Amino acid sequence: MTLTPDTSQAKSPSAPSEHHGPATVLTPLGLLTVLLGASLSSIDFFIVNVALPSIEHDLDASPATLEMVVAGYAVAYAVLLVLGGRLGDTFGRRRLFLWGVAAFGVTSLACGLAPGAWWLVGARVAQGAASALMLPQVLGTIHATTSGERRARTVALYGAVSGIAGLLGQALGGALVAADLAGTGWRAVFLVNVPIAAAALLVGVRAVPDSRAARPARSDVLGTILFAGALTALLLPLTEGRATGWPLWSVLLLAAAPLLGLAFAGVERRAERGGGSPLLPPSLLREPGVRSSLVLGLPIFIGFSGFMFGFAIVLQQGLGYGALKAGLTVIPMGLTQVPASMLVPRLVRRWGARAMTRAAVVHAVGLAVLALTLLWTSWSDLSPLALAPGLLLCGAGQGVQLALYYRLALAAVPAARAGAGGGLTATVQQSCLALGVATVGSLFLGLVPDVGMRGAFEAALAVQGVGLAALALGSLRLASSPGAGGGPSLRGSA
Template sequence: MTETLSSRTVRSPMTTPSLGGLGLFTVLLGAALPLIDFFIVNVALPTIGADLHASEPVLELVVSGYGLSYAVLLVLGGRLGDLFGRREFFLGGMAAFGITSLACGLAPNAWLLVVARAAQGAAAAAMLPQVLATIQAATSGQRRARAMGLYGATAGLSMVAGQILGGVLVAADIAGTGWRSVFLVNVPVVALGLVLAARAVPETRSQRPEPVDGPGTVLLAVSLLALLAPLTEGRAAGWPLWTWLSLAAFPFAAWGFYAVERRADRQGRTPLVPPSLLALTSLRRGLVLLVPFSIGFSGFMFVIAVALQRGAGLGPVPAGLALTPMALAFFVVSLCGPRLVGRFGTRVVTAGGLIQAVGVALMAFAAWRSWPHLGALELLPGAAVAGAGQALQLPILLRIILSEVPPARAGVGSGVMITTQQSALALGVATLGSLFLSLVPGSGMRDALVTTLLVQLAGIALTVALSLRLPRTISQH
C-alpha cells in the first residue's frame, strides 16, 4: 500500500510517496507561475515605463533582474529541496512568490520594482526545482512519462500564455491597476496553490541528503552573472567598460567552477553539479539541444512583442492575441507527443524542429510582405505551424534530459536542467533582442524583424542537426 506524506507524517524507509492527480495539478501550477512571469512583462513594459517614468536601462533591469536571480539560484534551490524536503521548499517558495508578486504590484517607483522582481526570481528558484524533483521521486514508468509530458506542455504553453495574458490584463485595467495587475494576479493563484499543496503534494527528499556546496554555489553564481549581466544590460547601457570586463572574466569563472566541482567529486564530496551527472548521455545531449531552442523561443517572444507594438502600432491586447494560434497549436499537439514518441522514438524531436522552421519562415515572409499591417491574421499560419513544431520538441526534450537521472538526485538534475533553460531564455532576449533593436535605426522595423527571424531560423537548423544525436528511445525507471 502506498502512503502519501504530509508534513505531519513520518515516512518509514519502505514507504514510497505517490503523486496523485490533484498533486500533479498543483505542482504544474507552481511550474507555470515563474515561466508566465518571465514573459508577462514583455507587453507591459511600455506602460510601466510611462507610469513610473523609467528609462530603457531600468526597464531592462525589470526583466533581467528577475531572470538573473532566478537562473543563479535554481541549482541551489534544487539542492536545498533534496536536503530539507521538497514539499516544504515548494510551499515556502510559492508563499514567497506570492509576497514578492504583491510587492511588484505595489511598487511606487521603478527601482523598487527592480528589487521586487529580483526577489520574485529568487522565490521562483526555490519553488520550481521542487516540481520536477517531486515528479521524478513520486512517479514511475508510464505515470512519470505522462507527468513529464504534461510538465513540458505546461512550460511551453506558459511562455506563450504569459505574453497573451500580459496584454489582456494591461488593457483591462482592472480597478484602475493598469500594468500592476500582471503581478497582482499571482496573489490569489498562489493562495489557491498553497491550499492545494498542503493537501495533495507528498513530501520527498533524498535518502542520502548532501550538504550545500558553498564554493561551487558561489562560483556558479559568479559565472552566470559574468555572462548574463553584460549581455542583458550592455546594449541599453551603451556597452560601458564593465560589460567587457565581465565578459572577459566569464571563461575564467566558468573554468574555476568546473575545477572546483571536479576536485570535490574526486575527493568523495558531493559538488553542486556532479560531473557524473553530466556523464549521462541523455542529459548531456539534451542540455546541448535545449540551449539553442530556448534562445530562439525567448528571443522571438521579445522581438515580436516590440515589433507589433512599436512598429505595427498594435495595442497590448492585439499584440498578445496575435500569438494565440501558437498557444493553441502547442497545446493540442503536445497532447499527442507521448503517443508519437512511443511509436517513433526521439525522431519526433527532429520532425518538430523541421516543422518549426517552416512556421518561422512563414512568419518572416508575412512580415516582409504585409508590413506594417502585421497582425494576428497575417501571422496565423506561421504561428500555428511554429507552435506545433515547438510542441514536438520541448515536452519531449525535457523528458529526455531527466530520463536517466536517479530519483535520489532528482533535485540536482532538475536544477541543472532549469538553470540551463532559464539562462538560455535570458540569452535569447539579450542576443536576438539586442540584434533586432540595433538593426531598427538603420534598416527599419520590417527588415530588422525579418533579419532576426532568419537568424532564429539558423538556430532551428542547429537544433535539428543536434537532435540527430539524441538517444533513439527514452529510458524509463
C-alpha cells in the same frame, strides 16, 4: 541510453537514496498544484513584455532599466535554480515548493506596489529567487514519485504547461493592462499572482507528496558562490551591455565569466573525488542523455525567448496593436503547442529521437511563413488572422521540442539526484531564456535604427532559423548514435 527508462529506483553507489514522506503518490490534485507553481514562474518571465510601454511611461524608466525588469528576474532565477534543487533534496521538496510559492506571492505583491523603477527591478530579482526555490521541486517531485508510462505522460504535460505558460503570459499581460482593473494598469500583471499563490499554498500543504534524499548532502558554499558568479558575469553584461554602451564593467564581467566557470568546474571535480557533496556533480554531466539534452536545449529556449520579446515589440510598436490585441495574437501558437506536447509519447514510439528533427523542420517552416507574411503584406493591413498560419506551425514544432527536451533531460538522472537534475534542467532553460533576450533581442533592437523594425525582425527570425537547423542536425546525430535513444529500445520504453 533510452529516452524514458524507469529510473525511479536507480541509485548510484555514492548517491544518497531517496526518502519519501507519508504521501508518496502524486495524485491529480498534487500534479495540478505543482504544475500551477511551474506555470506561475514561467508566465512571469513573459508577462511583462506587453506591459513594458506602460511601465516606461508610469515609472519614467529608461530602456536599460526596462531590460533589467525582464532580465533581473531571469538572472536571479537561473543563478539560484541548482541551489534550489539541492535544498529540496536536503530539506524536502514539498517544504521548499511551499516556501517558494509563499515567497513568490509576497514578491509579486512587492512588484505590484513598486513606487519606482529600481524598486521594481529589485522586487523582480527577489521574485526570480522565489521561482528558483519553487520550480526545481516540480521536476524533482515528478521524477521521484512517478515512473514508466505515467512519468512519460506527466513530463509531456509539464513540457506543454511550460510552453503554453510563456504564450499565456503575454496574452494575460495584454488583457490585464487593457482592462486597467481598479486603475492598477500594469501593476495587475503582478498583483494577479497573489491570490493564485495563496490558493496553491493552501492546497499544496495536503496534496503535494514529499520526497528528499535520505542522507542530506552537505552544503557546497564555494561551489554555489562560483556558480552564481559565473552565470551573473555572463548574463548581466549581455543583457545590459548594449543598452548602456558597453561600459568597462560589462567587458570585465564578460572576461571573468569563463574564468569563474573553470574555477567552478575545478571545485566541483575536487569535491566529488573527495567524497563531498558538489552543488552540481560532474558525474551528472557525464550521463550521455543529460549532455545531449542540454545541448539541444540551447536553440530551443534562446530562440523562444528572443522571438517572444521581439514579436511583442513588433506587434505594439510596429503594427500599432494595443496591449490586449498584441497579447491575443499569440494564441494560435498555444492552440497547437499543447496537443503537440501531449502527442510526444506517441511520436517517440514511432520516430524515436527523430521526432525532434521533424519538430524543428515544422517550426522552421512556420517561421518562414511568418517572415513572408510580414514581408509581403502591408503592415497597415496586417491582422492577427493573417499571422495565424505561421504561428500555428511554430506552436506545433515548439510543443514537441519542449516536451522532448524535458523527457531527454530527466531520463538519465537517478532518482536520488532528482532535485539536482531538475535544477540543472531548469537552469539551462532559464539561462537560455535570458540569453535569448540578451542576444537575439539585443540584435533586433540594435538593428531597428538602421534597417527598420521589419528588417530587424526578419534578421532575428533568420537567426532563430539557423538555431533550428542546428537543432535538427543535432537531433539527427543523437538518433543515429549507438545507444543514444534512436533505436528500438527508445520506442519500446516510451
